[in-house]
Amino acid sequence: MTAAVAGTRVPARSWRSELRAARGVWRREVTRFLDDRLRIATALIQPVLFLFVLAPGLESLAERSTDGVALRTFMFPGVLCMAMWFSAMVSAASLVMDRELGFLRELAVAPVRRSSIVLGKGAGAVTAALVQGLILLALAGPAGVPYDPVLLAGLFGLQVLIAVAVTAFGIMVATVTSRAPTFNSVMQALVFPVVFLSGALYPVSGLPAWLGLVNRLDPLTYAVDPMRRLVFAHVDASDAARAALAPPVTWWGWPVPVALELALVLALGAAMLAVAIRRFGRAG
Amino acid sequence: MAPTSPSIEVADLTKRYGEVEAVRGVSFAVEPGEVFGLLGPNGAGKSTTINVLCTLVRPSGGRARVAGFDVAAEADAVRRRIGLVFQDPTLDLQLTAAQNLRLHADLYDLDRAVVDDRIDEVLALVELGERRDHRAMALSGGMRRRLEIARGLLHAPEVLFLDEPTIGLDPQSRAAVWGYVRSLQAQEGTTVLMTTHYMDEAELCDRIAIVDRGEIVALGTPEALKASVGADRVTLRTVDDVAAAAALRDRFGLEAAVADGALAVHVADGEAFVPRLFAELDVAITSVTVARPTLDDVFLRYTGASLRDADDAPGRVPNLMQVFSKAGR
Numbered sequence: 005m006t007a008a009v010a011g012t013r014v015p016a017r018s019w020r021s022e023l024r025a026a027r028g029v030w031r032r033e034v035t036r037f038l039d040d041r042l043r044i045a046t047a048l049i050q051p052v053l054f055l056f057v058l059a060p061g062l063e064s065l066a067e068r069s070t071d072g073v074a075l076r077t078f079m080f081p082g083v084l085c086m087a088m089w090f091s092a093m094v095s096a097a098s099l100v101m102d103r104e105l106g107f108l109r110e111l112a113v114a115p116v117r118r119s120s121i122v123l124g125k126g127a128g129a130v131t132a133a134l135v136q137g138l139i140l141l142a143l144a145g146p147a148g149v150p151y152d153p154v155l156l157a158g159l160f161g162l163q164v165l166i167a168v169a170v171t172a173f174g175i176m177v178a179t180v181t182s183r184a185p186t187f188n189s190v191m192q193a194l195v196f197p198v199v200f201l202s203g204a205l206y207p208v209s210g211l212p213a214w215l216g217l218v219n220r221l222d223p224l225t226y227a228v229d230p231m232r233r234l235v236f237a238h239v240d241a242s243d244a245a246r247a248a249l250a251p252p253v254t255w256w257g258w259p260v261p262v263a264l265e266l267a268l269v270l271a272l273g274a275a276m277l278a279v280a281i282r283r284f285g286r287a288g
Numbered sequence: 289m290a291p292t293s294p295s296i297e298v299a300d301l302t303k304r305y306g307e308v309e310a311v312r313g314v315s316f317a318v319e320p321g322e323v324f325g326l327l328g329p330n331g332a333g334k335s336t337t338i339n340v341l342c343t344l345v346r347p348s349g350g351r352a353r354v355a356g357f358d359v360a361a362e363a364d365a366v367r368r369r370i371g372l373v374f375q376d377p378t379l380d381l382q383l384t385a386a387q388n389l390r391l392h393a394d395l396y397d398l399d400r401a402v403v404d405d406r407i408d409e410v411l412a413l414v415e416l417g418e419r420r421d422h423r424a425m426a427l428s429g430g431m432r433r434r435l436e437i438a439r440g441l442l443h444a445p446e447v448l449f450l451d452e453p454t455i456g457l458d459p460q461s462r463a464a465v466w467g468y469v470r471s472l473q474a475q476e477g478t479t480v481l482m483t484t485h486y487m488d489e490a491e492l493c494d495r496i497a498i499v500d501r502g503e504i505v506a507l508g509t510p511e512a513l514k515a516s517v518g519a520d521r522v523t524l525r526t527v528d529d530v531a532a533a534a535a536l537r538d539r540f541g542l543e544a545a546v547a548d549g550a551l552a553v554h555v556a557d558g559e560a561f562v563p564r565l566f567a568e569l570d571v572a573i574t575s576v577t578v579a580r581p582t583l584d585d586v587f588l589r590y591t592g593a594s595l596r597d598a599d600d601a602p603g604r605v606p607n608l609m610q611v612f613s614k615a616g617r
Binding site: 028114 | 342343344364368369372374376377380381382392393395398399402406
């Protein structure tokens with residue numbers, strides 16, 4: 005054998021090779037994402053629309069009840085969550101397309117753990133979401149949210165957590181649905197209800213009983229709430245405005261601590277990721 | 289592993305999907321450096337066999353070893369030693385040729401110091417050196433297939449699986465792909481297992497196994513298989529095929545097969561048969577050809593159907609199988 009370039013051989017699997025595989029998959033995702041400037045631009049349309057078109061538009065209706073807080077300021081944390089959620093959906097759809105277009109087979113036969121591939125894929129999706137998240141954070145000022153480093157760092161940290169959780173959800177749905185049309189209809193059915201029920205766009209106190217219940221069952225509620233509390237800790241607002249616009253999420257009157265909310269989001273994300281990894285093997 | 293042990297050893301392999309048995313007790317061995325072909329119609333079980341050998345599908349029964357490792361028990365060791373070119377494209381079209389290959393290098397943990405040289409080397413082998421930084425999307429179908437072959441080779445596998453490597457390619461690209469298969473065998477000593485349903489492609493293999501309905505019906509070198517038919521094929525066109533077929537049966541005791549609107553009979557000495565045919569057949573003959581046996585004749589001999597007809601027959605169970613295996617992806 006005049007074998008190839010000397011030293012071309014496939015070593016046994018190790019945690020380093022797994023990490024490298026995951027990073028390779030991540031790099032592919034990021035390459036594709038950065039390449040797709042149209043996706044980056046279009047993904048910003050909806051959040052910007054909510055903040056700077058819908059919010060000012062509705063403000064005339066809501067002036068009396070917001071106690072001087074601009075509606076776009078109120079919506080800002082909700083829109084940040086919404087952007088994470090939308091981005092994760094688009095990334096999950098790309099996993100479905102990988103399967104449809106056959107690329108998944110290249111990953112499936114590689115001498116690599118399924119979990120490395122899913123984690124690489126997920127890291128790519130989280131990166132994509134955070135790029136958009138950072139652009140939106142840059143719009144804090146126009147939305148009436150101060151450029152306070154502590155606030156921005158905190159918001160970014162929460163975005164990371166939320167991006168991880170919603171990406172896990174997206175990948176899970178992508179792996180449990182067998183074909184693209186099914187995935188699309190599941191996502192279409194979920195994408196807006198999850199946002200609308202989460203309180204991203206309205207305060208969660210004083211809802212009609214049934215809506216309050218569904219709101220508490222929506223996982224995104226527990227992502228929006230800590231963000232909103234953080235924002236309201238840094239904006240000028242009267243106590244009345246705080247009570248009306250940023251009341252903590254309650255369970256039968258008990259205010260749920262932020263730590264518990266975050267733990268809940270993280271636990272759900274981890275559980276969904278575990279399902280995704282299990283299912284991914286079969287999907288390949 | 290002793291150098292003389294086979295690259296691929298398959299013993300009584302079966303694979304069933306529910307009621308349907310896609311592979312029914314297949315056995316064969318492939319020697320190192322050999323180009324071995326599985327020839328058969330669509331749905332004969334070729335792809336299922338490959339999927340088992342490259343550890344994508346677990347066998348229902350029997351055993352298979354690839355590069356010295358059991359495909360079921362030591363899947364990981366097998367995966368590190370095989371390359372795979374699928375029937376359907378599996379490139380990331382958005383990435384460039386080099387990016388596709390680099391991702392592959394990451395997945396197979398190739399030594400970073402050699403990756404760039406190796407990428408150049410495999411791209412040169414398939415004559416895509418100048419397309420290194422072109423997106424896969426911008427490549428023609430033939431070039432994409434060549435890029436897939438380059439990728440399958442990147443990690444210098446001991447065994448390369450090619451599932452219908454030339455399907456959908458123009459004749460020029462097909463010939464090119466064959467050139468690479470041969471040169472890679474010469475340069476890197478790679479064992480190649482391929483599936484095909486093209487006769488002329490099977491001719492180019494060192495040995496072939498003819499597969500029909502999940503079973504191997506014949507196995508050997510193309511020459512040996514053709515010799516085993518032992519008869520020339522005489523194809524004739526007549527003004528009245530029905531009458532001619534009846535006359536062939538009555539006068540010569542020959543059962544004529546109808547294929548492509550012509551009658552075909554097998555006789556030991558075709559050239560000597562033609563004058564008798566003209567003398568004794570009272571149906572007007574418009575043309576006659578005499579041909580040495582081809583692999584299609586071999587297929588006909590062992591399965592009772594011509595390969596093309598077997599491909600088209602809708603009622604054959606293995607065709608259903610293919611639908612299942614596609615759906616299962």
